[in-house]
Amino acid sequence: MFDQSSAQDLREALKALSAPDSSAMAWDAIPALGRLADAGHHVEIDLTATKLIGAPVIIAHPQSPVFDALTPRQRDVAQGLAQGLSNKDIARTLGISPATVKDHVHAILKRLGLSRRGEVAASIRQPKA
Numbered sequence: 001m002f003d004q005s006s007a008q009d010l011r012e013a014l015k016a017l018s019a020p021d022s023s024a025m026a027w028d029a030i031p032a033l034g035r036l037a038d039a040g041h042h043v044e045i046d047l048t049a050t051k052l053i054g055a056p057v058i059i060a061h062p063q064s065p066v067f068d069a070l071t072p073r074q075r076d077v078a079q080g081l082a083q084g085l086s087n088k089d090i091a092r093t094l095g096i097s098p099a100t101v102k103d104h105v106h107a108i109l110k111r112l113g114l115s116r117r118g119e120v121a122a123s124i125r126q127p128k129a
Helices: 004-017 022-038 047-053 065-069 072-082 087-094 098-112 117-125
Strands: 041-045 058-062
Touching: 004 022, 004 058, 022 041, 065 072, 065 098, 065 117, 072 087, 072 098, 072 117, 087 098, 098 117
Parallel strands: none
Antiparallel strands: 041 058
16 A cells, blocks of 8 residues: 555656656656655566656555565566566576576565465565564
């Protein structure tokens, strides 16, 4: 859930990313996106979707407490799991080998005390208490 401050930061980032001067837009959005991240939100800018629809696409949602137990790279892999990506697709997205993804998946499962990759996705999607 977004509080008023986070909603204002999201509006600022969208306004900056919608600016006609594309060279300045990303720089102007960084402070607002940084505040969102500092407030515990997972923030992504989907550049492919932005190009396709001609408007900025920002994905921002509260960070799952599950991520607190993971390393930054494990968080990246866990996010791929939550999106339903295969190891091969996660590897391609992150620029690492499928074997490395497999190692990260095993480490994630062990660290979170889970037995299946679908449980990772489910635990990430659970709202904060």
